[in-house]
Amino acid sequence: MSSNASPQYDAVIIGAGVSGNLIAKQLGLAGKKVLILEAGLAVPDSREEYMNNFYLALAKTPESPYPALAGRTGSEKNPVGVLPDPSTLPTPRATVLSIGKGPDVSYLVQAQPWSETHQGSQEPPQNPQPDANGNVPGLQFSSTFERNGGGTSWHWLGTSLRELENDIKLQTKYGHGVDWPITYTELQQLWALAEKEIGVSASTEEQQPLEVVGLVYPPGYEYPMQSIPMSTVDQAVSSGVAGLQVPGTLPDTPGGSDPTMYNVFVTPTPAGRNSEPYDDRRVCAGNTNCIPICPIQAKWDPTVTLGKALDTGNVTVSYQSVAYNVAVDGTNATRVDYYVWSRDANGNLSKVSKSVTGKIYVLACHAIENAKLLLLSNNMQGIANSSDQVGRNLMDHPLYLTWALAPEPLFGYRGPLATSGIESLRDGEFRKYRSSFRMEIGNEGWNFSKGDPYTSAMDFIQGTNNTGTNDGGPNGTPQRLAGVQLAEKLNNIYTRQFRIACMFDQSPLAENRVTLDITNGKPNNVDGLGIPRPKVDYGLDPYTMEGFRMAAYVCSQVYQKMGAKEFTANGVGGAGDFTYRGVNYHYYGAGHVVGTHRMGPESGSSVVDASQRSHDIPNMWIVGSGSFPTVCTANPTLTLMALAFKSADSIIAALNT
Amino acid sequence: MSTNPSTPPSESTLQAFADMSAALTGFQSSFIRPFLDPVNLSGTFYQFAVSQVGQPRMDALMGTFASLSNQTPKLTSQQIADTLLETALDAPSLQAQLAQSIVAMWYLGSWYVPGVLGGGGFGPPALQVISSQAYTKSLAWNLAQSHPMGFSAFTFGYWSQQPASLQTFGVDTSNGGGQ
Numbered sequence: 001m002s003s004n005a006s007p008q009y010d011a012v013i014i015g016a017g018v019s020g021n022l023i024a025k026q027l028g029l030a031g032k033k034v035l036i037l038e039a040g041l042a043v044p045d046s047r048e049e050y051m052n053n054f055y056l057a058l059a060k061t062p063e064s065p066y067p068a069l070a071g072r073t074g075s076e077k078n079p080v081g082v083l084p085d086p087s088t089l090p091t092p093r094a095t096v097l098s099i100g101k102g103p104d105v106s107y108l109v110q111a112q113p114w115s116e117t118h119q120g121s122q123e124p125p126q127n128p129q130p131d132a133n134g135n136v137p138g139l140q141f142s143s144t145f146e147r148n149g150g151g152t153s154w155h156w157l158g159t160s161l162r163e164l165e166n167d168i169k170l171q172t173k174y175g176h177g178v179d180w181p182i183t184y185t186e187l188q189q190l191w192a193l194a195e196k197e198i199g200v201s202a203s204t205e206e207q208q209p210l211e212v213v214g215l216v217y218p219p220g221y222e223y224p225m226q227s228i229p230m231s232t233v234d235q236a237v238s239s240g241v242a243g244l245q246v247p248g249t250l251p252d253t254p255g256g257s258d259p260t261m262y263n264v265f266v267t268p269t270p271a272g273r274n275s276e277p278y279d280d281r282r283v284c285a286g287n288t289n290c291i292p293i294c295p296i297q298a299k300w301d302p303t304v305t306l307g308k309a310l311d312t313g314n315v316t317v318s319y320q321s322v323a324y325n326v327a328v329d330g331t332n333a334t335r336v337d338y339y340v341w342s343r344d345a346n347g348n349l350s351k352v353s354k355s356v357t358g359k360i361y362v363l364a365c366h367a368i369e370n371a372k373l374l375l376l377s378n379n380m381q382g383i384a385n386s387s388d389q390v391g392r393n394l395m396d397h398p399l400y401l402t403w404a405l406a407p408e409p410l411f412g413y414r415g416p417l418a419t420s421g422i423e424s425l426r427d428g429e430f431r432k433y434r435s436s437f438r439m440e441i442g443n444e445g446w447n448f449s450k451g452d453p454y455t456s457a458m459d460f461i462q463g464t465n466n467t468g469t470n471d472g473g474p475n476g477t478p479q480r481l482a483g484v485q486l487a488e489k490l491n492n493i494y495t496r497q498f499r500i501a502c503m504f505d506q507s508p509l510a511e512n513r514v515t516l517d518i519t520n521g522k523p524n525n526v527d528g529l530g531i532p533r534p535k536v537d538y539g540l541d542p543y544t545m546e547g548f549r550m551a552a553y554v555c556s557q558v559y560q561k562m563g564a565k566e567f568t569a570n571g572v573g574g575a576g577d578f579t580y581r582g583v584n585y586h587y588y589g590a591g592h593v594v595g596t597h598r599m600g601p602e603s604g605s606s607v608v609d610a611s612q613r614s615h616d617i618p619n620m621w622i623v624g625s626g627s628f629p630t631v632c633t634a635n636p637t638l639t640l641m642a643l644a645f646k647s648a649d650s651i652i653a654a655l656n657t
Numbered sequence: 658m659s660t661n662p663s664t665p666p667s668e669s670t671l672q673a674f675a676d677m678s679a680a681l682t683g684f685q686s687s688f689i690r691p692f693l694d695p696v697n698l699s700g701t702f703y704q705f706a707v708s709q710v711g712q713p714r715m716d717a718l719m720g721t722f723a724s725l726s727n728q729t730p731k732l733t734s735q736q737i738a739d740t741l742l743e744t745a746l747d748a749p750s751l752q753a754q755l756a757q758s759i760v761a762m763w764y765l766g767s768w769y770v771p772g773v774l775g776g777g778g779f780g781p782p783a784l785q786v787i788s789s790q791a792y793t794k795s796l797a798w799n800l801a802q803s804h805p806m807g808f809s810a811f812t813f814g815y816w817s818q819q820p821a822s823l824q825t826f827g828v829d830t831s832n833g834g835g836q
Contacts, residue, residue, distance in 0.1 A: 054807055055789040058767075058782070072785055079782030229817035275813070286816050289807035413803040415816025443816065445801060451779055453797035457764045458780035461742075461757050463749075466775050480749070483738030486760070487683030487800055487828045494801035569778060 005357075009035045010655055012336050012358035014323045014373065015365030016043075017151025018637060019623040019644040021305040022197065023362055026648035028312030032655055035356060036309075037321040037338055039365065040091045040148035041067060043303045050154075051295055057081075061096040062155045062591070065293045066146050070097055089528045090322060090341040090349055091147040094368070099142050099589075100575030103525045108368070109517040109535040110140045140575040141538035143396045143589030145366050149319060150303040152366065152591060155292045157417055158272040158299045159440070159635040160200040162191050165214045166427045167505070167632035174431040176543065177508055178629045181601045181610040182646075188218055190642035195270075197641065198300040199278040201225040202270030210267060213427040225275045227268050228284065231443045233498050234420035236410035238266035240562030241422075246554050248430035253546055258430040264558065266420050266441065272637070273299040273416060286415040288444055299416075321354075324531050326361060326377045326620070333361045333383075333620045339529050349528050360619050360651050364644075367394075367626030371514040371596040372534045374622070380516060380532070384597075384614045384622065389607050391514035393595035394538060395631040397503035398587035400437075400548050402555040403449035404564040405469065409495035412445035413453075419443060422500075425554065426633040435504040435547030438633050439554070445497035449567075456493050460486055468567045469493055500558065502551035503590055505633050506544045513537050514596055540587070545580040552583070592636045596626040611650035612643060619654070621647050666703050670719075675699045677722040679829070680734040681741060681756055682763045684796060688827035689763070696790050702762045705787050709768060710755055718752050734829065762787065766795035799826035 010032035013020045024034045044050065050065035056072050057064035059080040064070070068089055071081030083105050086092030092107040103109050145152040166173045168180035168187070194200075202223040207215060230238065241264050248258025273284045273294070284298040294301070309315040318340070325337040336358075339351040363370045371391040377383045382390060422439035430436070446452040450467050459470040463480035470478040481489050516532045517524045523532035540548075552568075559566045570584040571577050577586050600606025603615030612627050614620040623644055625636045632639075666674070675690035678699065682689070690699045707715050718741070725737045732740075739745065742760070743753040754771035761769045767783035775781040786792050793808040802820035804810055824830045 051807065052789050055792040056786045058786060060806070074782045074784050229814045231816040232819065235817070283813045285809045285813060286811055287807055287809040288803070293807065295807055295809075411802060411820055413798065413801040413806070414811075414820065419816070444806065447806065453801060454765055454767075454783075455775065455778075455780040457797050458761065458769065458775055461760050461764075462774055462781075464774055464776070464780075466778050466780055480742065480744045482683075482742040482744050482760075483680055483735045484683035484829055485735060486738075488823070488830070490764075490797065490800045491802070491823050491828070494797075571778075 007357040007359045009033050009356065009358040011360040011362055011651060012037065012356055013362040013364055014336065015039070015151065015363070015369070016149050016302070016306055016317060017364060017366065017624070018153050018302050018641050019647070020362065020364030021302045021309055022641055022644040023364065023623065023648045023651065024315045025305055025309035025312065026645070027651060028309050028314035030652045032314060032652065034309075034315045035358070036315065036317045037323055037336065037356070038149050038317055038319050039322040040146070040319070042317075042319040043149035043306065047293065047295070047297070050293055054293055059097060060292065062292045063093070063095045063097070063144060063146065066148055066154065068092075086527060086533065087525065088349070090320070090351070092527050092533075093147045094144040096144055100140055103533070107527070107533060108141060109525050109533055139539040139578060141394070141396065141536045141589065142576050142587065143591045143593050145368065145591065145593065147369070149317070150301055150306065153302050153637060156272075156301070156591070156637050157290050157635065159418065160195065160198060160202070160270040160272045160638040161423070161438070161634035162215065163187070163632045163634045163639055164427050166431070167630070167634070170431065170630055174429070176431060178600070180629050181599055187639070187642060190645050191638060192221065193645045194638050194641040196224055197305060198272040198638065199224055199274060199281075200270050200272055200638070201228050201275035202268065203227040206268050207270070209265060210423055212263070213424060215423075223270065225278055228271050228273065228275050228416060228419050230268055231415040231419045232411040233443050234266060234268070234441055236406060237441055237498070237558070237562065238420070240564075241266065241558050244557060244561045246425070246557055248428050249433055250550055250553055253433050254542060255433045258428060258433065260428060262425055262428060264422055264554065265424050267423055268420050269418060269440075271416065271419070279304065284416060288413060288415060288417060290417045322529055322531065323365070323373055324376055324529070326363070326373065326383060328378060328383050328617060331617060333617050336361060341529060351529050359655060360621070362647075362651070363620070363622045364624055367593040367596045367624055368514050368534050368536075370622055370624060370626050372516065374597070375516050376532065380518065380521065384607060384616045384620060386616050387603055387605055387607055389598055389605065391596050392510045392512070393508040393598050394512040394514055394536065395506045395508060395594040395628075397590035397592040397631055397635070398506055398540060398544065399590045400502040400504070400551050400585060400587055401449055401499060402502075402552070402566065402568040403446055403497070403499035404559045404566045405493070405496045406498060407496070407563040410498060411495050412443050412498050413447070413494065415443045417442065417444050433543070433546065434550055435506060435544045436633050437502045437504045437547055437551050439551070440501045440503065442499040442501060445494055446499060448501070449499045452497065453490070453494060456490060460489055468569065500555050502555070503592070503635075504544055504547045504551070506631050507541050508595055508598070508630055509541060511537060512539065540578065545578070545585075548585050548587075549580060549583070552585070590635075592625065592631060594625045594628040594631040594636060597622045598629045599627040600629060610646070612647045613650060621651060623647050665700060671699050671703065673719055673723065674703045676726070677719060677741070678702070678759060678763055680722075680737045681760050682796060683734075683738070683829055684763070684827045685829045688796070688799075696794060698791060698794055701788060701791065702759070705768060706755070706759060706762070710771065714752070714755055718755050721752065762791070764795060764797040764800070766791035796827065800828070802826050
């Protein structure tokens with residue numbers, strides 16, 4: 001269209017996930033005309049198709065209900081089914097099953113380990129050395145995301161914790177990381193809006209003990225719904241750890257020590273799932289399946305807010321529409337170029353190139369995809385990047401998993417995946433020396449830890465010991481059991497299983513970054529539409545690793561205090577394995593992808609301001625957890641929605657002037 | 658007995674397969690093959706196993722079950738299960754490996770190729786989930802006194818209280834065996 005014509009929309013939003021849908025709804029309510037470009041497939045009319053995908057999936061990973069699917073028949077070469085080749089897909093995404101794989105399987109092109117690529121950097125991360133067997137630890141980015149209508153938060157857990165005041169003042173308070181350019185008071189107001197939109201079940205009275213880590217609510221504030229009851233697992237851990245204290249740091253922590261003794265106690269987790277009928281959705285029935293999919297939508301997901309956005313009559317969604325360029329004329333964004341893709345009856349992929357204009361542009365397509373689109377634009381010269389911070393400071397909540405058998409049944413595999421946590425160790429002077437973490441108590445036995453109930457069942461059917469529990473035969477050999485004896489043995493094991501997941505406030509590092517997988521301006525790996533794929537460099541610094549050392553210690557203390565037997569086992573050489581001070585650890589991704597377009601007070605060191613508006617391009621907002629300057633100690637969804645409320649207000653104000 | 662796995666098995670074959678499955682898994686017959694059984698997992702599993710290992714191998718296993726069932730004095734279900742799964746032997750025969758795969762079908766809703774073992778900290782990979790209903794009715798979850806993940810028949814807050822007894826979840830705890 002002619003550049004002189006007036007824009008087609010008030011706002012063009014790229015991505016129909018948490019932030020995009022919330023901003024669309026707010027703009028729609030204000031009478032603004034909005035187009036959402038969603039790269040992936042439309043939100044299905046019913047989630048039965050997704051449920052069926054989940055039931056039939058060999059590996060019930062977070063991505064398993066959502067297209068494109070892994071094959072449903074295993075083979076020796078592909079034991080969990082054939083994985084789709086990202087170069088044939090219009091919207092490939094990072095998946096659990098592709099972690100540690102090459103670019104024929106993994107959408108994210110994972111860079112070499114730090115030891116090979118980051119020598120001589122200003123703040124060299126101490127990449128662990130190869131072990132005695134010569135295995136190089138596989139520091140790989142291990143978080144995944146979806147590209148479909150509704151986005152990754154189809155499979156969020158629902159955890160709706162608020163950040164702590166010191167989370168957002170890490171530099172000022174502890175001299176580490178960076179501060180957030182927003183006040184805690186303002187965040188409190190924004191969280192209240194997000195808690196209402198999501199429908200968070202919690203009680204401020206039950207959260208009150210967390211005043212010790214600085215969690216405070218404005219006077220009189222109460223959550224929209226009563227809290228989710230603590231599970232039998234939570235109750236056992238809570239009573240089992242009574243009186244436990246741990247020091248802020250372990251002996252020989254680099255940089256200094258915090259000998260303060262901190263109380264370990266359990267609190268219910270504020271959750272975006274219904275404890276009462278709310279917002280025309282049902283009460284949680286404890287399907288124990290928040291990840292990968294709630295069968296009854298008792299857990300809020302972004303399609304709820306998308307529905308409300310569409311109900312305004314001012315919002316349109318264009319599905320299967322992949323943005324690949326944001327045109328900038330001078331300082332303003334002027335146009336989005338995108339492919340509309342389709343498949344014919346034979347599955348052949350085709351695309352049509354289109355453009356659309358708006359007064360305002362909002363990039364809301366995930367921390368990695370936002371960075372990719374910014375770097376792709378302007379013929380791969382990049383936009384909104386005068387700070388050189390686009391794609392940098394990639395963070396996650398690296399997740400350390402430990403697991404144990406309780407002395408008595410505590411009955412996991414029941415209720416929402418997690419209903420409580422240990423939040424009492426999230427803040428303290430130790431943050432000068434090591435990363436802080438929260439501890440999530442799981443209600444799904446050893447499902448995450450060991451792939452149970454499958455692994456234990458096959459152990460006792462076949463006489464193997466992959467779980468570590470099948471050692472009751474002569475001289476500790478595995479048993480093969482049958483009939484009622486088999487059933488009762490498995491009952492005895494399953495009902496005593498539980499796990500704790502620790503999530504760390506990883507350091508922001510410029511070297512951890514998303515770039516385009518290009519060499520001399522030419523893409524090495526592309527998706528099915530010919531768009532260059534993101535390349536990721538990722539690793540952990542000693543500050544973060546020291547947090548792992550502490551977390552392993554705290555978990556062992558919890559298990560000892562409970563009389564539980566720990567079975568945590570960490571490998572060497574696999575993706576996510578590393579060795580720190582002689583001890584092996586493994587991290588999982590938490591899906592909490594953060595930092596790639598960090599917010600800050602000025603354009604020299606950040607990409608967006610506190611309202612997530614580009615410093616460089618005044619009619620462009622870049623939104624989502626990519627704006628977080630640090631990953632903090634709470635799961636990010638609540639806060640990224642809170643920030644989206646602030647962005648929506650600033651966009652409406654800009655449109656009205 | 659038909660040699661064509663696509664032909665539905667006879668009523669007597671199905672009942673014998675269900676009785677054998679109950680002994681092998683330790684579950685009450687009414688959980689394996691309910692009086693009203695629109696899902697008919699017994700039929701699905703029988704036919705699936707035959708399609709994988711062939712009719713003669715299934716016939717041989719069920720023949721052994723029949724002869725064990727007819728012994729006098731009568732064997733307990735636990736004795737029959739131990740014999741079929743050869744738990745006293747160091748290594749299971751091919752026939753016992755098929756019995757293992759049948760237990761796995763009921764417990765896990767998936768087909769595990771007989772004799773393929775797991776390793777490296779994880780169980781063997783399943784060839785496939787046999788059907789959606791095979792997953793949503795799989796019995797390992799009952800051994801956790803719970804429900805398949807993603808298929809809860811319970812109501813809000815159940816997780817804050819102790820579950821019903823293992824027997825309520827279908828394990829034949831009254832009939833031999835036990836820890």
